[in-house]
Amino acid sequence: MSWISAEAALALLGTKPQTLYANVSRGRIAARPDPEDPRRSLYRQDDVERLAARQKGRRPATTVAAESIAWGEPVLSTAISTVANGHFYIRGQDAAELAKTATLEDMAMLLWNTSAPADFGTMTTTGADTGLIAAYRQVAELAATQMPPSGRARSVLIKDSTLVVSLVASAITGARTGPVHERLAAHWQRPEAANALRCALVLLAEHELNASTFAARVTASTGAPLAAAVLAGLAALSGPLHGTASLSIGALVRDAKRYGVETAISGLLRQGRPLPCFGHRLYPDHDVRAPALMATFTVPALFAELAETGEKLSGEKPNIDFALSALVAAHDLPDDAPLQIFALARCVGWLAHALEQIETGALIRPRARYVGELPA
Missing domain, CATH: 1.10.580 (Citrate Synthase; domain 1)
Structure with a gap:
């Protein structure tokens, strides 16, 4: 598993530091302290590359399927509840x-x-x-x-x-x-x-x-x-x-x-x-x-x-x-x-x-x- 610096992550994502921090906060990118400098953090390269690829275009079907059980595409049909348009609905x-x-x-x-x-x-x-x-x-x-x-x-x-x-x-x-x-x-x-x-x-x-x-x-x-x-x-x-x-x-x-x-x-x-x-x-x-x-x-x-x-x-x-x-x-x-x-x-x-x-x-x-x- 490879870890990269904030600068490298930002270069791949093409975003501002606040967006990187938001993605970490939401669990989309894993982070850990830099062993050489605990005041800095390293970011999981696979997570960064996945988000970067998502921004550039359509993902392969295998990738979509693999990510379905991790905050990805819906995997089950339900009539019970959903989060949509910033609201949470229970049976409508x-x-x-x-x-x-x-x-x-x-x-x-x-x-x-x-x-x-x-x-x-x-x-x-x-x-x-x-x-x-x-x-x-x-x-x-x-x-x-x-x-x-x-x-x-x-x-x-x-x-x-x-x-x-x-x-x-x-x-x-x-x-x-x-x-x-x-x-x-x-x-x-x-x-x-x-x-x-x-x-x-x-x-x-x-x-x-x-x-x-x-x-x-x-x-x-x-x-x-x-x-x-x-x-x-x-x-x-x-x-x-x-x-x-x-x-x-x-x-x-x-x-x-x-x-x-x-x-x-x-x-x-x-x-x-x-x-x-x-x-x-x-x-x-x-x-x-x-x-x-x-x-x-x-x-x-x-x-x-x-x-x-x-x-x-x-x-x-x-x-x-x-x-x-x-x-x-x-x-x-x-x-x-x-x-x-x-x-x-x-x-x-x-x-x-x-x-x-x-x-x-x-x-x-x-x-x-x-x-x-x-x-x-």
Whole structure:
């Protein structure tokens, strides 16, 4: 794997440094510190050349296919959600508008395409422990015993889906009745945060074919129980590039408190490192979920300054992970609250995709493009 300097990358791309930094921030170009000078960065040559070739003309079909599972061309048909023209739509409705009044229970009805009211306070069993460990354990146990979906009516599968979310909700909140966002607020003893938590759950319930949703959908395509699909989603969500991305802003916040916001941000950018929790590859301007969530609470002064200065210096705006971190700071929620909120909300979306995949009856089985050696 070859790495090149910023000057060489800019020469290949024919762009300004800000555009290079934006591509790094959006994950299109990998970067790492220069071993000979940690103040400078090196950029993965393959990534730079791929972007440069994309700007010059049409790519070969093999290249398009190879990039389809990495922020490339769509690989599955869905009627659930899409990001288009800078907006996020769920079954044709603007997610930012839905987040003004909807609850997670409302989102389940919409995403699962059912008229049956969702109640996630029933059919639950929970032990003394609460949190993500309890949620993982209970979903895993259910995945081992729940019946596979084949040959079962959709109304029964909706009940199975409700049971899965109920288990996760009770494992995380320790409560059994009432809307999920109120149970979360009561569990964390922050009743004033209930509306912001409601909004966050709605905005995070679904987001097209992200990594965890793809994992859940692949699992569902094998005919596995719905709980197994959710377990696959939870496993993928645990990665630092996905569900725990909001934790990555912690170091920037600490440096901003110690050295000042502009010094902390410019220090990252001078090393060619992307600003954590800024920008999103699917949105040409900004992640529309972030302002929708931050409108529900008073953003702490430090986060407001980070957002303003970060946009000024990088050209990128805060994303939903930034908004979740700001929510945690505003209401003094537990450090792992973003992941708990994310997991609980996204269960509803994973199940929507699992149900849709079951209806197709198709196994998701992509081919690999082999680049190793073959025998003579």
